[in-house]
Amino acid sequence: MAFGRRKLKKVRQDAELDITSFMNLMIVLVPVLLLSLVFSQIRILNIQLPAQAEGESEADPEQQILELVVNEQGFTLNYPSNVMLKAFAKEADGRYPYQELSEYLQSLKQTFQQQKIDKSDIVLLLAENTDYQTIVSTMDTVRSFKAVVAANLVDAELFPDISLGDAPTSQSAESTAEEL
DSSP, X not given: OHHHHHHHHHHHSOOOOOOHHHHXXXXXXXXXXXXXXXXXXXXXXXXXXXXXXXXXXXXXXXXXXXXXXXXTTEEEEXXXXXXXXXXXXXXXXXXOOHHHHHHXXXXXXXXXXXTTOOOOEEEEEEOTTOOHHHHHHHHHHHHEEEEEETTEEEEEESOOEEEEEEOOOHHHHHHHHHHO
């Protein structure tokens, strides 16, 4: 009977935990998870509701609306509302002229600054079948441009307050002309 008790004592001894394989896994897993966080950031673009066109003041240029119509033919820039400043036709290969639009908006922003007009809003009027990438690229183009300041490449502000709306269709324009 004494022999059986000795066997039980050996069985009851606590075994040491070997966690080296778990530690090796954590050493590899933690940096991988931390690096993946950088690549999965969510970008948020703030947009505003468009202002009412009826409340425009002809005397105050800051209250007038700068519009960019995006349709199948290209871009049309209006300022004030429904008065065309410039039209940008699509390129021969079917791409939108983002560089040309950016350069014109830069000169327009400079003109506003020279006239002491603080204009930072724009309304994008989008055609019904405008694809998502065109919308995002247009928003990026009208928001800012790359500029060199003190030997550094920075994003200079153009019109960061962006509102979205529906572009006028040719059918609605014809129906309003018939009503008149």
